[in-house]
Amino acid sequence: MSQLLAAAHPPASSRPATDWWREAVIYQVYPRSFADADGDGMGDLPGITSRLPYLRDLGVDAVWLSPFYASPQADAGYDVADYRVVDPMFGTLDDAVVLIGAAHRLGLRILVDLVPNHCSDQHAWFQQALREGPASRIRERFHFRDGKGKHGELPPNDWESVFGGPAWTRTKNPDGTPGQWYLHLFAPQQPDFNWKHLAVRDEFRSILRFWLDLGVDGFRIDVAHGLVKADGLPDLGDHERLKLLGNDAGPCFDQDGVHEIYRDWHTIFAEYDGERIGVAEAWAPTLERTANYVRPDELHQAFNFQYLATAWQAQPLRDVIEGTLRAMRPVGAPATWVLSNHDVTRHATRFANPPGLGTQIREAGDRELGLRRARAATLLMLALPGSAYIYQGEELGLPDVTDLPDEVRQDPAYFRGAGQDGFRDGCRVPIPWSGTRAPYGFNSVEDGPSWLPQPDTWAALSVEAQTGDPDSTLEMYRSALALRRDHPALGGADNLRRLPSPDGVLVFERTTDDGPAFLCTVNVTDAPVTLPTPGRLLMASDRVTAGDTHTVQPADTTAWWTTA
Missing domain, CATH: 2.60.40.1180 (Golgi alpha-mannosidase II)
Structure with a gap:
């Protein structure tokens, strides 16, 4: 299928250290779905460590790990109970230290996911706030409010959760009577922090330093646009219904106050050698608003969701590419490009369907067409100035799994019946490494478990099956990354x-x-x-x-x- 005429790439460590992030290719690992070392069906940190040579040989510069912290897993780890503890399902803190060291020895940098907008309802602070009742001073670290109505039976405002339903849940007082409400822009198990409280700011400064001291090279900052809410938490009013794509930020997102936080964090990153960085997951309404997050004294990169959501059509692609470069020039920041991640339908499936269906699609579409377009879109992305992100498995041409049985789904948005479509499980199925049947080398157990079932058709898509095949998608990625590294006109x-x-x-x-x-x-x-x-x-x-x-x-x- 492809024409691969590239030489083998040099080791990742040969890339200059200065401003490495301006042209880095960063590979997203979704830990539960990458590699399972202990055979329990759930990916883990030792599994990731064992596969780091594969990522080095693929030709990426850095690895971003989705959350692996202690969590009840109400939202796949984005509900954090303790930011300094590794969840036992993924391993131990020692395993994280081993992973970071192994990556550095291979010339790979490590970014970890930071979730500062909200925590788990099992977080020690939130549990204390519930135990102590409305008089608790610790409630000021969240958004607790009295309800409206004669008996406080109505939510404090009209905000809606991204996952569907009200963005407020009512508590019970210690004596069992109905209590105050608390804000959660996502699931009820994810109470939002109040970032106007100094204790919250101090805690996250400490968390940053904890992981930086362990050697991580930076952070992907979840919901970076959501930390600060408008004063008084006013009703949405005429603003669009709260949603991730194409949202009118309104009083919930993209408030100017977030930039004070990131200016503070920038000074912490600068304390450490090796150019540590922050990457904003900022769903801003415009590219110009996105550029605010990467001003010289703030964060280093911001995800380009406008590019991810662009249809496979010439004029929209041209507009978003030129618009991105134009928006980033005044702040001196690199553009970033991404086609897939753990929250959206893989681009091999998006492009298999008609344009205009959004980034969460329920239909498999035309698989051959989707893969052909995905390969073309990848080479376009890797040819653009700046930094690029690869989501695990896209280098194998994996499609979304669109026919998962309802009983195996775990996306909280799926069960809330509104908000996001709730079909993110389809892009999170564990990737195939080798063999002719599941779990395809995801773990070493014959016919072993997998937290989400893998399709029977994935044997031909495994790393083992594609390695050495010059027409395979994997070899196309390897060659493209080698050329991107070697050609003097490419990069940042x-x-x-x-x-x-x-x-x-x-x-x-x-x-x-x-x-x-x-x-x-x-x-x-x-x-x-x-x-x-x-x-x-x-x-x-x-x-x-x-x-x-x-x-x-x-x-x-x-x-x-x-x-x-």
Whole structure:
């Protein structure tokens, strides 16, 4: 399927340390679904450590770990009970230290997920607040409020949870009578912190230093746009219903007060050697608002969700690429690019369906079409200036599992029946490593358990099955990452220049002062196109017929070229 003409990449440690994050390729590991060392069906930290050489050889620069902290797992670990303890299902703190050290020896950096907007309702602070009742001063660290109505029976305002239903839950007083309400923008088991309280700010400064002292290279900051709420917690009123994509931030999200927090955190990162970083998961309404999170004295990167949500169409892609670069220039921050993560349908399935269905899709769609477009979209993403994120398994071309039985689903949004569609489990199924039947090397137990069932069709998609096959998606990723590392015009520099192209085709060039130019041609149409041959073909996502003067590029295909 692909044309892979790249040499083997040098080790990750050969990349310059200075401003490493400006051009890094960062691989997201969802711990429960990556590798299971003890055979209980749940991925764990020793399993991740055992697979780090695979990530080094893939060619990534850093690994981001989704939460592995002590948690009741009401929302897959994003409900944290203790930020300094590893949940036993994933291992121990010693296992985390071993993982960090092993990654560094392989030239990989480690980012950990930080969840500062909310904690678990089993967190010691929240449990104390419940025990002590309305007079407790510790309630000021959360958003406890009296209800409306004659007997306080109505929520304090009209905010709705991202997961559906009211964003408020009523407590019981220690004597069993109905009590105050508390705010949770997500599940009821995830009470929001009050970031105007100094104890909250001090606690998270301490948490940052705890993990930085253990050697982590940075943090992905969950719901980075949500920490500060509007004064007085006013009703939403005419604002859109609270939701993750395309939201009008209103009084719940993207308040200007969050930036004071990140300026403070920036000074903590600067205390440590090795360029430690913060990455914002900030669902801001515009790219310009997103850029506020990466001003020089705040965080280092912000996820580009506008790009992730863009349809596979030439003009929308062109607009979001140019808009992203334009928005980041005034603050001097790198663009970031991402196609999939643990919260959205994998792009191999999104692109298999008609555009306009959003980022959580219930239908498998046209698998062949989806994979072809996903491969092309990957080469486009990796050719852009800045940093790129890869979600585990996308390098295998994994689709979402859209036919999971209801009884195995664990996404809390699924059970609340509103808000997000609740089908995030489909992108979280454990990835296949080897063998012809489940669990495909996810653990070493024959016919072993897996916390979500893997499809019978995944044997051909395993790492073992694809390794060495020049047409496989895995080998395409390996070659693309090697070329991205080696070509002098690629990486973090904002050096993209759009070139003339027919309708439905993107053509751009990246140049340096003293090296060959790099060119990328992307055919987003459903038919082959004939283009002037721009140079020497490096690789393509599908078979390209390159002649001396003209090239035939198939539908839904990206090709890389160089003038060398």
